[in-house]
Structures are given as structure tokens and as C-alpha cells.
Amino acid sequence: MLNRSFNPFPILKTERLILRQLEISDEQEIFVLRSDSEINKYLDRPVSSSVKDARNFINKINEFISTNVALYWAINSIANNGLIGTICLYGFSDENASCEIGFELLTDFQVRGIMQEAAEKVIDYAFKSIEVKKIEAFLHKDNQRSLQLLNKLSFIKSHKTDETNPELVGYYLTI
Numbered sequence: 138m139l140n141r142s143f144n145p146f147p148i149l150k151t152e153r154l155i156l157r158q159l160e161i162s163d164e165q166e167i168f169v170l171r172s173d174s175e176i177n178k179y180l181d182r183p184v185s186s187s188v189k190d191a192r193n194f195i196n197k198i199n200e201f202i203s204t205n206v207a208l209y210w211a212i213n214s215i216a217n218n219g220l221i222g223t224i225c226l227y228g229f230s231d232e233n234a235s236c237e238i239g240f241e242l243l244t245d246f247q248v249r250g251i252m253q254e255a256a257e258k259v260i261d262y263a264f265k266s267i268e269v270k271k272i273e274a275f276l277h278k279d280n281q282r283s284l285q286l287l288n289k290l291s292f293i294k295s296h297k298t299d300e301t302n303p304e305l306v307g308y309y310l311t312i
């Protein structure tokens with residue numbers, strides 16, 4: 138069985154970042170992340186059309202956390218104290234000791250090594266504290282920046298495909 142107990146919420150810290158739980162006051166940044174055409178270019182999800190959508194999303198995510206279904210961190214920059222992106226672990230399987238990872242950064246904060254720094258911390262937490270043995274990621278075949286990130290994190294291409302979207306390719310990392 139995985140060690141899935143997300144209450145109290147696991148706050149994680151790195152040199153430049155604090156990874157904390159989402160709050161309703163993050164709704165504006167969450168709206169931008171979920172509506173910006175560049176950020177959502179390769180993501181297979183409905184685009185947010187209002188700040189109210191973002192608020193509903195935050196409530197849904199915090200419900201998932203309180204029921205230990207998924208973990209979703211707001212990535213905060215220590216330097217400017219604002220939410221600059223998110224990173225999540227979801228799709229937990231006790232049977233396979235696995236989960237999936239997802240991540241996104243506001244465009245102004247991309248290409249600074251921020252997501253690599255956040256993802257290394259979250260991956261370490263997933264292996265050591267939740268005790269997953271495998272982390273999976275599915276990304277659009279043309280999502281080059283995500284692919285470069287997964288390569289740096291030592292993910293390997295899998296043979297798994299997503300039945301609902303043949304353009305997604307699978308990657309995995311094992312402990």
C-alpha cells in the first residue's frame with residue numbers, strides 16, 4: 138500500500154521555491170495558467186473561461202487533497218512571493234505502486250530551471266514519502282520543452298499510449 142496521507146499538507150522547500158497548498162487567493166494566477174494559449178498548447182484539458190472556473194478548480198483540487206486522492210502544489214518563488222506555476226501527483230495506483238506527474242509554469246518564469254528544481258523535490262517526495270516505485274508522465278508528442286525536462290529528470294520513453302488521445306506519448310521513472 139502507498140503511504141497516501143496528505144493531511145497535514147506536505148510543504149516542500151528548495152533553494153528558490155516554496156511548494157505549498159493552493160488557496161482561493163491564487164485564483165487569478167490559476168486562471169492565467171489554465172487559459173493562456175501558449176501554456177495550454179499541448180495540454181489535453183478544457184481551457185478556463187473565467188476566474189470563477191479557476192476558483193471551482195481550486196476547490197476541487199483541495200477536496201482531492203483532503204481525501205488523499207491527489208497532491209497538487211502551488212509553486213511559489215521565494216524572491217517575489219507569488220504563485221508562478223503548479224506541480225501535481227495524481228492517478229495513484231496501490232497495485233502498481235505508481236502515480237502520474239504533471240506541471241506547468243507561467244510563461245515569464247519558464248527557461249530558468251525552476252521546474253527542474255521543483256520536480257526533483259516532488260519526485261524525491263513521491264519515492265521516499267509516498268513510496269511509489271514508478272512515476273509516469275504523458276505528454277503531447279510535439280511538447281519539446283516538457284520532453285527536455287523529462288530527459289533531464291531521467292524519465293524513459295514507455296510503450297504505453299493513451300487510448301483517448303493517440304498524440305500523447307508515455308514516459309516513466311522508476312526508483
Ligand SMILES: CC(C)(COP(=O)(O)OP(=O)(O)OC[C@H]1O[C@@H](n2cnc3c(N)ncnc32)[C@H](O)[C@@H]1OP(=O)(O)O)[C@@H](O)C(=O)NCCC(=O)NCCS
Pocket residue numbers: 175176177179180239240241242243246247248249250251252253254274275276277280282283285286
Ligand atoms: C513544461 C514546462 C514546465 C517546462 O518549463 P521549462 O522552463 O522548460 O523548464 P525548467 O523550468 O526546468 O527550465 C529549464 C531550462 O532553463 C534553463 N536554465 C536557465 N537558468 C537555469 C538555472 N539556473 N538552472 C537550471 N536551468 C536553467 C535550462 O538550460 C533549461 O533550458 P533548456 O531546456 O533549453 O536547456 C513549461 O514548458 C510549461 O509550463 N509548459 C506548458 C505546460 C505543459 O506543457 N506541461 C507539461 C504537461 S506533460
